[in-house]
């Protein structure tokens with residue numbers, strides 16, 4: 001997939017970091033000197049004294065989004081803009097920069113390459129969760145992961161799990177991580193789950209500290225749907241480590257891969273295994 005006729009880019013900055021003002025103005029200069037208008041969301045704008053637009057309006061008015069921050073800023077932008085199907089470029093101004101991997105110093109050269117068509121847009125799977133309660137249904141999307149865990153850190157949680165309508169397992173421990181291929185190198189990795197190549201159409205279901213000798217992570221095909229219930233108590237549903245929903249013992253959570261994908265802009269030469277090696281020490 002390629003971007004055509006780029007007119008306007010929507011920028012988002014890491015929250016509570018007014019020091020990014022200088023980078024924003026330099027990025028604005030780079031885009032505007034090439035005929036691309038730069039707009040900013042009102043939260044980032046408020047932080048650096050620049051007039052911004054509400055997030056939804058920014059998405060409607062942009063051809064693609066650029067985040068300046070870390071992986072958290074990029075994850076948040078991808079999740080919140082998902083329904084607008086906008087490509088997102090993450091500029092690394094954070095600590096790890098696993099996903100937001102374009103160094104700011106490379107931006108000017110990269111923009112010229114983009115305008116010459118030398119870039120790629122990866123289609124990354126997204127999770128969709130439907131929470132059903134006696135009061136109705138709500139829909140959630142996640143770019144990295146959905147975690148079901150206990151509200152009290154001192155207690156264990158029991159999670160009854162069904163796969164494609166059939167009883168599959170009852171997890172007993174700290175909870176589970178349901179991860180996209182993109183999120184597999186985040187919480188899933190810490191919980192002992194597998195690294196999933198980011199362009200695969202699968203998801204991982206990984207228990208967190210299960211009190212069992214037999215419960216292991218599983219990788220499921222993208223067309224499977226899992227259903228989870230917490231029969232004894234309430235539970236927390238954590239979305240990309242950033243949003244939180246509390247569910248009760250009468251609620252059910254259905255999770256599957258969403259029908260659409262998120263779109264990440266990368267350098268043409270982007271190599272996943274090089275990033276794994278450089279950022280996470282893969283193979284060292």
Ligand SMILES: NC(=O)c1ccc[n+]([C@@H]2O[C@H](COP(=O)([O-])OP(=O)(O)OC[C@H]3O[C@@H](n4cnc5c(N)ncnc54)[C@H](O)[C@@H]3O)[C@@H](O)[C@H]2O)c1
Nearest residue numbers: 071072096097098144145182183185186187188190240241
């Ligand atoms: N024990 C853990 O490992 C743990 C606990 C809570 C949350 N998380 C992860 O944090 C993510 C949210 O990230 P954040 O930046 O908003 O929170 P954060 O500020 O707590 O940082 C989490 C760290 O994970 C890195 N990270 C995020 N997504 C990644 C990915 N897909 N691959 C490799 N590294 C990644 C970030 O760069 C950062 O260093 C959640 O989706 C969850 O996966 C991990």
Ligand SMILES: Nc1ncnc2c1ncn2[C@@H]1O[C@H](COP(=O)(O)OP(=O)(O)OP(=O)(O)O)[C@@H](O)[C@H]1O
Nearest residue numbers: 014015069070071072073076094095096097098242
């Ligand atoms: N738009 C946002 N709304 C709310 N919280 C956000 C938003 N963007 C980022 N955050 C949070 O701010 C914190 C710092 O974000 P940042 O983008 O620097 O990610 P990070 O986790 O530090 O990644 P890295 O290790 O690459 O720097 C994270 O905990 C992230 O969840």
